[in-house]
Amino acid sequence: MSAQPVPVAETGYPWPIETARLDNGLRVVVSEDHTAPVVCVNLWYDVGSRHEPAGQTGFAHLFEHLMFEGSVHVAKTEHMRLIQGSGGSLNATTNPDRTNYFETLPAEHLELGLWLEADRMGGLVPALTQETLDNQREVVKNERRQRYDNVPYGDAWLRLLPLLYPPGHPYHHATIGSMEDLNAASLDTFKAFHQQYYAPNNAVLTVAGDVAPAEVFALAEKYFGALESVSDIPPAPRGHITGAATEPVQETVTGKVPAPRVYLSHRTHPFGTAGYDAITVLSTVLGSGRGSRLYQRLADGARIAQPDYIGAYGVDLAHAPAPLIVTATAKDGVDVDRLTTGVAEVLDSMATEPVTADELDRAKALLTTSWWRQMSTVGGRADTLSRYATQFGDASSAAYRLPQWQSVTSGDILDAARTLNPESRVTLTYLPEEGTAA
Numbered sequence: 001m002s003a004q005p006v007p008v009a010e011t012g013y014p015w016p017i018e019t020a021r022l023d024n025g026l027r028v029v030v031s032e033d034h035t036a037p038v039v040c041v042n043l044w045y046d047v048g049s050r051h052e053p054a055g056q057t058g059f060a061h062l063f064e065h066l067m068f069e070g071s072v073h074v075a076k077t078e079h080m081r082l083i084q085g086s087g088g089s090l091n092a093t094t095n096p097d098r099t100n101y102f103e104t105l106p107a108e109h110l111e112l113g114l115w116l117e118a119d120r121m122g123g124l125v126p127a128l129t130q131e132t133l134d135n136q137r138e139v140v141k142n143e144r145r146q147r148y149d150n151v152p153y154g155d156a157w158l159r160l161l162p163l164l165y166p167p168g169h170p171y172h173h174a175t176i177g178s179m180e181d182l183n184a185a186s187l188d189t190f191k192a193f194h195q196q197y198y199a200p201n202n203a204v205l206t207v208a209g210d211v212a213p214a215e216v217f218a219l220a221e222k223y224f225g226a227l228e229s230v231s232d233i234p235p236a237p238r239g240h241i242t243g244a245a246t247e248p249v250q251e252t253v254t255g256k257v258p259a260p261r262v263y264l265s266h267r268t269h270p271f272g273t274a275g276y277d278a279i280t281v282l283s284t285v286l287g288s289g290r291g292s293r294l295y296q297r298l299a300d301g302a303r304i305a306q307p308d309y310i311g312a313y314g315v316d317l318a319h320a321p322a323p324l325i326v327t328a329t330a331k332d333g334v335d336v337d338r339l340t341t342g343v344a345e346v347l348d349s350m351a352t353e354p355v356t357a358d359e360l361d362r363a364k365a366l367l368t369t370s371w372w373r374q375m376s377t378v379g380g381r382a383d384t385l386s387r388y389a390t391q392f393g394d395a396s397s398a399a400y401r402l403p404q405w406q407s408v409t410s411g412d413i414l415d416a417a418r419t420l421n422p423e424s425r426v427t428l429t430y431l432p433e434e435g436t437a438a
Contacts, residue, residue: 022225026203033381036210040207040208047099062136072124119223124194165241171317202233250427260334262339266419270318270322288312304342355414356410360409
């Protein structure tokens with residue numbers, strides 16, 4: 001193992017970055033910052049819902065839960081107790097592209113965080129029992145009920161994905177997965193899934209904060225170095241789609257919602273590309289805050305949309321054209337067709353009315369603030385470095401994202417907007433069932 005410092009002057013990144021790779025393939029990224037005596041241990045596994053084969057949807061998300069339920073040397077719930085008892089915080093997230101586990105700790109407890117992550121990377125399967133699996137399956141079912149099924153508009157993402165991506169595409173299903181798949185899978189099937197993907201050569205370990213890189217590399221070798229790599233990690237299904245959709249798709253849902261709501265969506269470009277950078281700035285002009293076109297024209301102007309439920313955003317998926325989603329909720333007495341027409345007119349205006357200098361400056365200022373808010377904490381910084389190391393092979397390439405946004409021109413946005421034509425649009429509409437409207 002040899003550490004590789006990345007000169008700050010070459011990236012414009014304001015903190016040093018050093019990287020190393022263990023003999024078993026684990027990539028280690030360290031960003032040293034002695035501003036406060038705090039560290040974040042952040043582990044990205046290159047496995048998300050896009051990796052799940054047919055019949056195993058929801059597995060990556062279920063393991064987000066199972067990884068807190070004990071490993072060979074750590075009892076059930078002990079991981080959480082040890083971190084919180086040391087003054088730290090912890091969590092995990094799953095999305096279509098990856099699963100992420102992280103702890104923020106006082107710097108003197110760095111070794112604890114690394115040991116815990118290593119133990120559950122290499123020691124979860126021997127400790128996984130049928131009882132634990134059954135319990136966490138029920139937890140996931142309850143999460144689905146609380147976050148998706150029993151919340152107004154809560155299943156919008158679950159509905160949009162299959163409208164945007166065809167059957168068999170790795171982004172066709174959401175990370176929550178199918179409850180039927182989770183119920184049908186045996187304990188051995190879950191163990192095999194973990195052994196395929198949760199391996200050192202399929203992970204990036206990032207430590208940011210009050211640390212010395214040499215210490216981190218030595219501890220990484222101590223706790224992760226003996227873990228065996230996996231030689232036959234299955235490649236993710238290919239997510240390539242040629243061009244935009246060739247015909248519009250619509251779905252209308254009548255349910256227990258307080259007011260009509262519409263979602264307009266398009267497949268655009270993968271996260272990390274120049275095309276998606278233009279979409280990011282476009283969506284900020286279109287739907288971020290009171291100065292956005294949607295707000296100015298539909299909430300303040302026509303007064304057909306509720307001010308607090310209007311917006312536009314991209315979903316940062318990196319391995320296929322990522323979606324742009326534009327949404328608005330009707331004010332009392334506003335017909336859903338009028339709302340849909342209004343939202344479509346504002347979206348289409350991006351292709352016919354060039355973004356003004358004021359709009360462009362405002363959008364870039366919002367994105368700059370958002371970027372530095374993410375970078376202001378060791379947790380946000382570690383997560384960002386893990387992301388770029390995992391998805392683009394180079395943690396230091398994170399330094400180029402903000403300059404890329406800042407370089408987007410009005411002409412770039414106009415070109416991007418002209419690809420968002422109604423012929424390739426997905427429209428998802430929610431209507432209140434009788435007796436449920438506010």
